[in-house]
Amino acid sequence: MPVLIVGGPSNVGKTTAASAIAEQMGCAVLAVDDLARRSTAPALAFERDPASWTRPPPELVRLLIQKGEALWPEVQTAITETLARRQTLLVEGEGPAPAALATFSGDEVRSAFIVELEGEVLNRTLTSRSAAFRALPPAQQANVIAMNVGYGRWLVEECERAGERWLPSQPWSTLRDRLMQAWA
Numbered sequence: 001m002p003v004l005i006v007g008g009p010s011n012v013g014k015t016t017a018a019s020a021i022a023e024q025m026g027c028a029v030l031a032v033d034d035l036a037r038r039s040t041a042p043a044l045a046f047e048r049d050p051a052s053w054t055r056p057p058p059e060l061v062r063l064l065i066q067k068g069e070a071l072w073p074e075v076q077t078a079i080t081e082t083l084a085r086r087q088t089l090l091v092e093g094e095g096p097a098p099a100a101l102a103t104f105s106g107d108e109v110r111s112a113f114i115v116e117l118e119g120e121v122l123n124r125t126l127t128s129r130s131a132a133f134r135a136l137p138p139a140q141q142a143n144v145i146a147m148n149v150g151y152g153r154w155l156v157e158e159c160e161r162a163g164e165r166w167l168p169s170q171p172w173s174t175l176r177d178r179l180m181q182a183w184a
Contacts, residue, residue: 002107003079003089004183007032007096008114008155009064009148011125012169017114017176018092025088030078032093035071043070053136057146064151068095076103083108098155098162112182113159115152116169119145 004021006014015031022029036044046052046063053060075096082089083104101111116122122145126133133141159166165182169175 002183003082003091003104003109005091005096005101005109005111006114006179007091007093007098007111008169009116009122009151010094011122011129011148012114012116012152013172013175014092014114016172017179018090020176021179022090025090027088027090030075030089030091032071032075032091032095034093035074036067036093036095039071041070043067050136053140053143055143057143057150060143060147061150061154064094064147065097065154068097068100071095072097072100076100079104079109094151098158098164101164102162110183111164112179113155113164113166114169114175114179115155115166117149117152117156119149121170122148 004027006018008014018029036047043063043066046060046067052063055063072095075091078089079091096111098111098113101109116125123141126141126144133144136144156166158164167175167178167182
């Protein structure tokens with residue numbers, strides 16, 4: 001049974017699609033964001049600090065990449081243990097990097113990364129779904145959007161370099177089916 005990974009920036013539909021797929025398949029979900037929330041590692045604390053959103057977007061992208069690197073050992077262990085038990089696991093969240101998946105061979109781990117490269121789409125999504133985002137001053141909202149777009153661009157480049165799949169988030173109505181096709 002494979003381990004399925006869906007990665008990407010915040011608010012691109014990962015959690016919604018992963019939940020629907022896991023329910024359909026009857027498999028467990030490892031939410032990478034839950035690992036980050038439980039961690040006390042300094043590399044993972046920046047998102048909890050409201051002052052972080054005053055940083056320039058390229059620095060925020062670098063911090064997201066470092067977050068993924070800090071979480072990878074725990075995610076890798078969960079994947080390895082799941083494969084040893086011959087079970088299916090769906091790993092969902094920010095963090096898994098395309099290049100890190102090279103540690104697994106063959107079809108045992110299948111990944112797809114969802115990206116949204118349109119800042120206006122992210123702005124509408126964040127505004128409608130996140131009270132914390134709405135509470136930020138406009139300049140900090142712009143930094144959050146630019147961070148997510150920049151992280152998405154980095155993921156596209158990394159996917160192309162590592163031979164992994166990436167998908168645009170839109171249209172959301174077909175995202176679940178497009179993920180299933182990417183993993184097939």
